[in-house]
Amino acid sequence: MYDKSKILFATVGTGKTDAPNEEYKRLLRKAIGETNAENVCLFPSKRSLATANEIKAEYDNDGKRIVSIEYMGETGMEFNADKCYEFFENVFQKYFSKGFEPENFVIDFTHGTKAMSAALYAIGMRYRVSDFHYIVRNNNDKGEIVDGETVRIYDASYARELAVLDQCKLLFKTWQFEAVETLLNAEKPSKKLKTVFERVKMLARFYSAWDRMDYAAAVKEFPMFDLSGFEKFIPSDDVKNWLDRLARPVAETGDSDVPLTKTQMSDNAEKLGDLLVDLYANTLRRIETGLLEDGGIRIYRIAEMLGQACLFRKGYVSDQMPANDENVKFFARNNGISTKKCGDLFLFGREKVAEFLLTRATAEGDAEHNIAKFLVEKNEDIRGLRNTSVLIHGFSAKAKSSDEMRTLLNCLLGLVRLLIGSDKTIAKLHTAMFMNNFKDNA
Numbered sequence: 001m002y003d004k005s006k007i008l009f010a011t012v013g014t015g016k017t018d019a020p021n022e023e024y025k026r027l028l029r030k031a032i033g034e035t036n037a038e039n040v041c042l043f044p045s046k047r048s049l050a051t052a053n054e055i056k057a058e059y060d061n062d063g064k065r066i067v068s069i070e071y072m073g074e075t076g077m078e079f080n081a082d083k084c085y086e087f088f089e090n091v092f093q094k095y096f097s098k099g100f101e102p103e104n105f106v107i108d109f110t111h112g113t114k115a116m117s118a119a120l121y122a123i124g125m126r127y128r129v130s131d132f133h134y135i136v137r138n139n140n141d142k143g144e145i146v147d148g149e150t151v152r153i154y155d156a157s158y159a160r161e162l163a164v165l166d167q168c169k170l171l172f173k174t175w176q177f178e179a180v181e182t183l184l185n186a187e188k189p190s191k192k193l194k195t196v197f198e199r200v201k202m203l204a205r206f207y208s209a210w211d212r213m214d215y216a217a218a219v220k221e222f223p224m225f226d227l228s229g230f231e232k233f234i235p236s237d238d239v240k241n242w243l244d245r246l247a248r249p250v251a252e253t254g255d256s257d258v259p260l261t262k263t264q265m266s267d268n269a270e271k272l273g274d275l276l277v278d279l280y281a282n283t284l285r286r287i288e289t290g291l292l293e294d295g296g297i298r299i300y301r302i303a304e305m306l307g308q309a310c311l312f313r314k315g316y317v318s319d320q321m322p323a324n325d326e327n328v329k330f331f332a333r334n335n336g337i338s339t340k341k342c343g344d345l346f347l348f349g350r351e352k353v354a355e356f357l358l359t360r361a362t363a364e365g366d367a368e369h370n371i372a373k374f375l376v377e378k379n380e381d382i383r384g385l386r387n388t389s390v391l392i393h394g395f396s397a398k399a400k401s402s403d404e405m406r407t408l409l410n411c412l413l414g415l416v417r418l419l420i421g422s423d424k425t426i427a428k429l430h431t432a433m434f435m436n437n438f439k440d441n442a
Helices: 021-033 049-062 081-097 114-126 157-172 177-186 194-211 216-223 239-246 262-287 292-314 326-334 350-364 369-377 379-387 402-420 423-432 436-440
Strands: 003-012 037-044 066-069 107-108 133-140 145-154
Touching: 003 021, 003 049, 003 081, 003 114, 003 262, 021 049, 021 145, 037 049, 049 066, 049 081, 049 423, 081 114, 081 157, 107 114, 114 157, 114 369, 157 194, 157 379, 177 194, 194 216, 216 239, 216 326, 239 262, 239 423, 262 292, 262 402, 262 423, 292 350, 292 369, 292 379, 292 402, 326 350, 350 379, 369 379, 369 402
Parallel strands: 003 037, 003 107, 037 066, 107 133
Antiparallel strands: 133 145
16 A cells, blocks of 8 residues: 655666666666655656656556656756755755655665765755665675665664754754753654763753753753763853852842841852852843843843842842931931831832942942942933833833943943952853853854
8 A cells, every 4th residue: 555645756867878778767666666655756867857757657557656757957967966955955845835744755865876866865864854765786695796686774863863963052052952952852862872862951951940040950950971072062160160159049038027147248249249240141142142122131130139239248138228227217218218117127129229329339439339320320221121121011122232232231240340350250251151152162
């Protein structure tokens, strides 16, 4: 019973000059007869068109198979692999439009020129065709040719899986880690590459966790293996140490009004320095992939976190500003801020944090004056990126261009340098940008 869903593609040549044409046609019939495909598409060149027409006529009279011809009309095309590839691509697209899928294709690359066979095999690999046929002469134990031929069937799984792994590398370079796992889950790897597939998925899960800033999950998923071909994507020990630091919790007040200790606030300020640098690298990836609204939200958070870090260094917490502190009380009274609970604590939002810091830095001649000054002066731009973004309260995109986003982001990085020191920032960036540098990997 012939399978209507299957189609055999076969190149057609002229046979050897010292062999009768009938012998060649016998081999072509064997190629067709060894499949159960009801549909057959022959690819003759100008020189082999007559042979293809004869074969088609035989099967037209038989009435059991549907044989069609896709004619390479340009003289000499059969010797140009690139032109053959382009020709086959157009034919494949025609059959895709008819509802055929790559899994319906059977490719016989026995006949025709070497350029034709190479191009047909290559395009079959591109579309991940599983069924390849090639006719070989039978040999005896001495390697001597004996009568008869055998149609060898190849699934090309190893070559196809290597091509899939190459696609994974491209996805790593563009930080599409979820897509890596999706792609590999759609494959059924051979035993030869099963371990490689599993390790690439583990590597993708690790970077996906880091990229979404789930540092605890990233530490848990950290790859402790080698992976041939993916060496440039294996994280260093510095990355492991970096993520260990990022995964440590920052002390938060939560619903409790128990104040943080000076030690906790000092530790928080240091941890926020790490978070700010990692968030910078994360934001830069969003901008470079065109996710500008996502980048804008992150820029807002960097600005907010800068203010919080500066507050920690001064011994304050934004949602636990003590009403018995003269500086806090004076600022709250002048800005119409009322206490949030029991009359002894104030809550300062991002804008008020920046204004309070500027007031204190100006009065004290503080080195953080430039940070506070920038946050106040750029308040409208930063607020607009978030609050009126389509992702928060607005109804349209607010990020104007990637260049403007980079400029604002790099200004904020300059403030991070002021906060934690230039040398420390450079050292932290070297590790935080590990993933960003994938795009430059060969």
